[in-house]
Amino acid sequence: MNFQIHLTSDVPIYQQLGQQIRAGVARGRLSHGQQLPSVREMSRLLVVNPNTIAKAYTELEREGVLHTRKGVGVFIAAPSTELTKTARKKRLQEKVDDLLTEAVYLNYPLGELKDLIETRAKEYVWNV
Amino acid sequence: MNFQIHLTSDVPIYQQLGQQIRAGVARGRLSHGQQLPSVREMSRLLVVNPNTIAKAYTELEREGVLHTRKGVGVFIAAPSTELTKTARKKRLQEKVDDLLTEAVYLNYPLGELKDLIETRAKEYVWNV
Amino acid sequence: MNFQIHLTSDVPIYQQLGQQIRAGVARGRLSHGQQLPSVREMSRLLVVNPNTIAKAYTELEREGVLHTRKGVGVFIAAPSTELTKTARKKRLQEKVDDLLTEAVYLNYPLGELKDLIETRAKEYVWNV
Amino acid sequence: MNFQIHLTSDVPIYQQLGQQIRAGVARGRLSHGQQLPSVREMSRLLVVNPNTIAKAYTELEREGVLHTRKGVGVFIAAPSTELTKTARKKRLQEKVDDLLTEAVYLNYPLGELKDLIETRAKEYVWNV
DNA sequence: GTGGTCTAGACCACC
DNA sequence: GTGGTCTAGACCACG
Structure with missing residues (x-):
């Protein structure tokens, strides 16, 4: 790698x-x-x-x-026990809020933001 | 507040x-x-x-x-956006990538991430 | 320097x-x-x-x-301009007005002011 | 007035x-x-x-x-004795340099800057 | 009363 | 060594 x-x-x-x-x-x-x-x-x-x-x-x-x-x-190391669903959601929500604040502040339409996420997501490997 | x-x-x-x-x-x-x-x-x-x-x-x-x-x-202050479309997109993309990396790392499904964004977005005031 | x-x-x-x-x-x-x-x-x-x-x-x-x-x-840093044309013009116009007000107040002829600008401009590096 | x-x-x-x-x-x-x-x-x-x-x-x-x-x-009050030509030029030059620095920094072409000055100057009353 | 500038000095993060 | 954060306290400019 x-x-x-x-x-x-x-x-x-x-x-x-x-x-x-x-x-x-x-x-x-x-x-x-x-x-x-x-x-x-x-x-x-x-x-x-x-x-x-x-x-x-x-x-x-x-x-x-x-x-x-x-x-x-x-x-x-061996994979450790994972965080609970709730804990993971909470951690992500902070970043989501951060992103949305910036988008609103930049006057960036929600639709285009979703498109951007869709596009970028293709660069990542989703195991689930 | x-x-x-x-x-x-x-x-x-x-x-x-x-x-x-x-x-x-x-x-x-x-x-x-x-x-x-x-x-x-x-x-x-x-x-x-x-x-x-x-x-x-x-x-x-x-x-x-x-x-x-x-x-x-x-x-x-009164809202205003002086940045070009390109600059705004670039700035948002950084945060999007940050969010996606975290989601992948947490093994959080893309579909559920989108739902989370959809839900949180209702809290914000979109002018466009 | x-x-x-x-x-x-x-x-x-x-x-x-x-x-x-x-x-x-x-x-x-x-x-x-x-x-x-x-x-x-x-x-x-x-x-x-x-x-x-x-x-x-x-x-x-x-x-x-x-x-x-x-x-x-x-x-x-590397040079970059993220501001829109309108925003840049607005920002410059403020300084132009400031300059013109001072020139008028000092009874400095417009022609000579232009000459002064022309002369000083040679000291700067214009990329456009 | x-x-x-x-x-x-x-x-x-x-x-x-x-x-x-x-x-x-x-x-x-x-x-x-x-x-x-x-x-x-x-x-x-x-x-x-x-x-x-x-x-x-x-x-x-x-x-x-x-x-x-x-x-x-x-x-x-009665008009006072005026500054010398040199003194007035020096005072203006500071503002000119300030303007040029901003223009270069904003990547604003010299030609367009001159146009802007020309346009704005029409708003002022030049006695000389 | 308000915010803005500057100093002095402590502690931390980074390489 | 580098820059970043925070505190404490002084003094000034503004309305």
Whole structure:
């Protein structure tokens, strides 16, 4: 799997990497037991400070997405118990509200917003 | 209208307030010409330093959401959209992608996401 | 490029700095990708509180003139115009009226004013 | 002569009035010896706090544009010695540079800027 | 009373 | 090292 970092983005590098690994797991491109590049290796691949890679890995390990075996390497962890439907809905609703606020503020018609979502959704892999 | 600040959140206070005011306008709870609590009053209400309130107000003023009159107070500005269609679409697409990534990660079906958007959209005031 | 602050001026320090950076970009003395002195360094150079420098930088960042990368520094952003033609014309017309009022008040002939504009315009980099 | 105050403008009221009186003098609509409405009268006409009117008058008196005769009223003063050509040019150049910076930044063609100036200039009365 | 500017200094996030 | 956030408190401009 390929990872891409945008240095100009205002999203911190370690979060970009974390998000891409999470997305990879969610889309089935990274699966349980698969090994990730080591901190140093990933650092060379992305041309990013090793500390930054380590920070991303640490965060993902804390979340239960990754599992580090000392002296061996970094691996994708077993899928954890999922959030309840209600919890997931609540988390999404915040982002939905944020999107709608921006759309109204920009005077962007709801119909066109739906079209935009429809179009972009094709870029994603929906398992459900 | 009520405002609420979560001091534990990692979203800066001034952005929390800004987002709540923007959302209030988008939902029609705050409308053109209406006066907001003064910097000092809002500072007392939220138990936050006046400078922090001023920072939120200044940002919204630059965005065209608010209008301040020195020595008088702060008011909701008349709506206006000076951005080109392309710029507005670009700005929304970022938020759409953000939303879709989260939905995929949470294994939330696209159909249900659309329903959620449909439902929430009724809370907002669409001029177009 | 040199920056100079007049403490006696009634124009706020952060606006003086902002205007000088904008002018530097418009005249091609500062160009895309170039790094500016850090907040602390500029603070030492101009003998001004770091917060005041940060305020200038933040404003320019929101305008799209600068781009800041946390932990790295502040850079001149890629040029972009997201405003509609109408909005841009409106913004310029205000400044034109301001100029004409002053010229009339000073009894400065329109012909000579045009000459002055013509001459000064050569200092700027026109992409269109 | 009529005076008009825009309460929504970000230019202070006392400056708006001052500017209009100066412009009136520059355009010959107000001339030496002519009486202006008293502070109280002007306050009623413009629906503005008397202190604000007084502040405008005081500033104009300091500049030598007005002359107050206690218990009698406020009058347009005799035309003062004018600034030298060089001084006037220097003052205008600042505004010209400001305008050009904004035009370049907005990617507004020089030709169209000149057209805009030409068009707006017709609204003004040039004595020279 | 209102908002705006500036300073001083603390603490955090990022690389 | 970099920039970002927040507080505290002073002083000014405006009506």
